[in-house]
Amino acid sequence: MININVFSEEKAWSKRIKNKELFFKKICNSFPKKYRFLNKKISLTLLLSNNKNIKKLNKNFRNKNKPTDILSFPFKNKKKVLKEAYIGDIIISYNFIDKPKSQKRKVFEDKLIKVFIHGFLHLLGFDHLKNKDYLKMLKEENRIYQSVTSK
Numbered sequence: 001m002i003n004i005n006v007f008s009e010e011k012a013w014s015k016r017i018k019n020k021e022l023f024f025k026k027i028c029n030s031f032p033k034k035y036r037f038l039n040k041k042i043s044l045t046l047l048l049s050n051n052k053n054i055k056k057l058n059k060n061f062r063n064k065n066k067p068t069d070i071l072s073f074p075f076k077n078k079k080k081v082l083k084e085a086y087i088g089d090i091i092i093s094y095n096f097i098d099k100p101k102s103q104k105r106k107v108f109e110d111k112l113i114k115v116f117i118h119g120f121l122h123l124l125g126f127d128h129l130k131n132k133d134y135l136k137m138l139k140e141e142n143r144i145y146q147s148v149t150s151k
Contacts, residue, residue, distance in 0.1 A: 002028040002037060008048040010094045016108050020048065027113055030148040035120075041084040044123060046116075051095040069096035070115050072122035081124070090119035110149070117144045 006020045017023050024046060028036065049057075051067035059065045061073070075088040097111050121140055128134035 001041060002031075003041070003043040004028065005043065005045045006048065007045070009053060010048060010050040012050070012094050012098070013048045016098070016105060017112075023109075024116065027116060027148055031144055032147045035124075035144060037081060039083075040081060042081060042087055043085075044087050044120075045089045047089065047091040049091050049093055051093050054091055054093040057091060067093055067095065069093055070119045072119040074123045074125065088123040090116065090123065092116065092119070113148055114141070114145055117141050117148070120144075 004021070004024045006024055008014070008020060013020065054071060055065070055067040057071055058068050061071070069092065071091045073089040073091075075086050081087065092112070092115055097108060097115065118137075118141055121137055121144075126133070126137040126140065128137050
């Protein structure tokens with residue numbers, strides 16, 4: 001089972017996602033069995049942020065002085081998830097997801113689901129520095145996304 005602690009430091013998130021905790025819980029409950037960790041207690045923290053704050057974090061932790069859509073901070077660099085584990089933190093920028101501002105709620109939610117899945121896989125040790133790792137991660141992202149959106 002996955003437990004997500006959701007925090008928001010950007011008011012605009014509430015305009016698009018009414019019950020943030022429930023929204024992300026539903027996503028995780030729709031993951032393929034392999035990623036639901038049914039007999040385990042897995043937790044992570046999700047911060048719903050904005051470009052200004054994510055830019056600061058990106059500068060401090062990655063030495064990149066620009067905003068980004070998502071940052072993931074795995075708690076450990078292990079791919080093996082123990083029976084009970086805190087796997088890390090995810091930060092998502094509202095400004096990136098909300099482009100263009102005229103997009104429908106469904107498009108916004110689909111982008112958010114994709115970005116969240118991407119960050120989640122980073123917490124599990126996936127990366128995309130090399131092309132073969134990128135392709136492997138992309139395949140898993142698509143598999144999880146299909147599982148989430150088909151329900």
